[in-house]
Amino acid sequence: MKFTNDAVTGVSGYFPQNNPEIGTPLEKTDSVPLLFTPITIGNVTFKNRIFAAPMCQYSSDNGHATDWHLVHIGSIAARGVGAICMEATSVVPEGRISPEDAGLWTDSQMEPLKRIVNFAHAQGTKMGVQLTHAGRKASTYAPWVQHKAGSRSTASQEENGWPDEVFGPSPIPWSENYVEPKELTKDQLIEIEDAFIASIARCYKIGFDFIEIHGAHGYLLSSFVSPLSNVRSDEFGGQLCENRLRWPLRLIERCRAAWTKPLFVRISATDWAEGPEQENGVWKQFGIEQSRVYASEMYKLGVDLVHVSSGGNWSNQKITVGAGYHVPFAEYIKQAHPTQLVGVVGLIKDPKLAESYLQEGKADVIFLARALMRNPHWPLEAAEQLGVRVKAANQYERAFYRV
Numbered sequence: 475m476k477f478t479n480d481a482v483t484g485v486s487g488y489f490p491q492n493n494p495e496i497g498t499p500l501e502k503t504d505s506v507p508l509l510f511t512p513i514t515i516g517n518v519t520f521k522n523r524i525f526a527a528p529m530c531q532y533s534s535d536n537g538h539a540t541d542w543h544l545v546h547i548g549s550i551a552a553r554g555v556g557a558i559c560m561e562a563t564s565v566v567p568e569g570r571i572s573p574e575d576a577g578l579w580t581d582s583q584m585e586p587l588k589r590i591v592n593f594a595h596a597q598g599t600k601m602g603v604q605l606t607h608a609g610r611k612a613s614t615y616a617p618w619v620q621h622k623a624g625s626r627s628t629a630s631q632e633e634n635g636w637p638d639e640v641f642g643p644s645p646i647p648w649s650e651n652y653v654e655p656k657e658l659t660k661d662q663l664i665e666i667e668d669a670f671i672a673s674i675a676r677c678y679k680i681g682f683d684f685i686e687i688h689g690a691h692g693y694l695l696s697s698f699v700s701p702l703s704n705v706r707s708d709e710f711g712g713q714l715c716e717n718r719l720r721w722p723l724r725l726i727e728r729c730r731a732a733w734t735k736p737l738f739v740r741i742s743a744t745d746w747a748e749g750p751e752q753e754n755g756v757w758k759q760f761g762i763e764q765s766r767v768y769a770s771e772m773y774k775l776g777v778d779l780v781h782v783s784s785g786g787n788w789s790n791q792k793i794t795v796g797a798g799y800h801v802p803f804a805e806y807i808k809q810a811h812p813t814q815l816v817g818v819v820g821l822i823k824d825p826k827l828a829e830s831y832l833q834e835g836k837a838d839v840i841f842l843a844r845a846l847m848r849n850p851h852w853p854l855e856a857a858e859q860l861g862v863r864v865k866a867a868n869q870y871e872r873a874f875y876r877v
Contacts, residue, residue, distance in 0.1 A: 495865060497554025497854075509524055509829050509860065510860075512556075515736045515779060521556050521599075523839045524555045524556050525557045525840065525841045526555050527781075528562055529561055530561045532575060536577075537576060538577075540586065543576075544589060549850050553851050554853035555846070563576040565577075565607060566669045571614060572619075591682060601681070602686055603677060603685060605685060607695075610641070610692075611652070641694075642703065648692060670728070670729055671732050674732045677733070685733055686738040686781060695725070696786065699714075701718070702788055739772055739777050739780055739781065740783055742787060743783070743804075744762055744785070744803065746788065751763060759788070762806055765807060779814075782807060784799075798818070804831075822845065854874055
């Protein structure tokens with residue numbers, strides 16, 4: 475048994491210990507699948523390569539995690555994943571996707587997160603958090619609220635939204651149903667950077683093992699790097715490396731300097747807009763060639779892992795969806811940077827396919843999202859399919875290995 479009593483937050487808990495750790499092979503052989511082999515990223519060793527991707531729950535109370543998060547994250551931690559990344563967590567109130575989204579802009583938000591982290595650590599699961607700013611996609615409705623608003627997607631002030639405080643790189647709305655964002659000034663960009671650094675200081679106190687910067691899905695960093703959403707005429711708009719990447723890379727560099735543990739960045743490898751990525755030397759949308767350059771610059775800054783996703787920045791996107799549909803993008807980045815770490819997400823449901831992506835060197839870590847929401851026991855069932863017995867939680871072990 476393990477009893478914790480954290481001196482910083484006052485959070486305490488009583489957790490039955492599992493030895494060996496949940497999700498680790500019960501027999502050490504040369505044939506252990508890569509999914510269930512440890513991986514060291516920076517100064518942290520993860521017990522396996524099955525990571526729970528950040529999944530918005532739209533269940534926070536003024537940015538504070540609730541009992542829902544404890545049960546949701548705790549249930550995944552007790553089923554054998556190597557790591558869990560907490561959902562998109564805004565560094566400022568106006569950077570939330572919806573009024574029900576998570577935040578880490580004030581000290582009072584630390585205690586409920588610390589309780590979750592303590593529980594996950596007791597299961598041998600590493601914990602991270604995805605720090606974000608939603609940019610022009612802020613102040614929108616939670617999925618089960620949106621239908622009440624008809625064609626309008628932006629929550630009004632009366633609905634706890636902040637339509638007058640929605641910002642982006644340029645005054646281009648996500649769609650006709652979204653409010654037009656205000657263009658961020660240079661001073662405001664520095665304020666957002668400072669907010670990220672303040673949230674990182676709280677991450678240390680909470681005990682997170684890694685941080686992921688959300689640079690995907692049309693949120694603030696993603697909208698800066700794409701010519702579809704960034705038409706600025708200053709040094710933060712225009713050409714890719716010299717301008718559109720300038721502010722995201724500056725932010726990432728500051729986060730790297732402030733955080734000594736593993737740092738991930740999630741990217742959208744393509745906008746999935748119709749037409750070519752480049753035409754007559756002019757970039758028309760953000761795509762895999764620019765993603766490769768972006769990843770290269772991040773690795774130079776000391777980013778430990780690039781987490782490959784796609785889309786979310788163009789409302790008329792045409793996505794070719796299928797099992798592992800982001801894998802070709804991850805593979806392209808991995809081929810360009812074979813010594814660096816790449817993670818991949820996207821309709822990965824089949825354990826044998828997931829294992830093949832690792833064996834073939836297309837990625838180093840598999841992120842699961844909806845698959846884990848449908849089936850938190852995915853790691854244990856994956857092990858069975860791949861022919862290896864792994865540790866189940868003491869409380870669940872008889873459901874897997876006893877008649």
